[in-house]
Amino acid sequence: SIDDVLEILSTPLLGIIPESQDVLRASNLGSPVTLSEPLNGAAKAYLEAARRLEGEDLPVVVPFERKGFLDRLLGRRAA
Numbered sequence: 001s002i003d004d005v006l007e008i009l010s011t012p013l014l015g016i017i018p019e020s021q022d023v024l025r026a027s028n029l030g031s032p033v034t035l036s037e038p039l040n041g042a043a044k045a046y047l048e049a050a051r052r053l054e055g056e057d058l059p060v061v062v063p064f065e066r067k068g069f070l071d072r073l074l075g076r077r078a079a
Contacts, residue, residue, distance in 0.1 A: 002062065015049030017042050018063040 006013055017023075020042035026033040034043045041063065048058055 013060055014052045015045050015060060016062055017045045017049070 002013075002016065018041050020033070020040055022037045022040045023033045023042050026036040029036065032046075033040055034046050037043050045061075045063075048061075052058055052060075
């Protein structure tokens with residue numbers, strides 16, 4: 001979970017970058033996703049993390065993680 005990672009790292013959270021095929025595609029093209037797909041959720045998350053790193057106080061948005069059938073069946077929570 002996010003809380004477990006924060007506890008292990010003992011460092012402030014700058015952001016949560018959601019998984020995105022656009023990030024991989026942009027990386028393969030040698031272009032940051034923040035430039036090639038600026039409206040993408042991952043691009044927005046990167047830019048917000050950079051703003052937090054500069055000292056801006058922004059809330060961290062936890063992206064919705066869709067649970068699979070087995071997770072729902074077995075009662076597992078999304079991280």
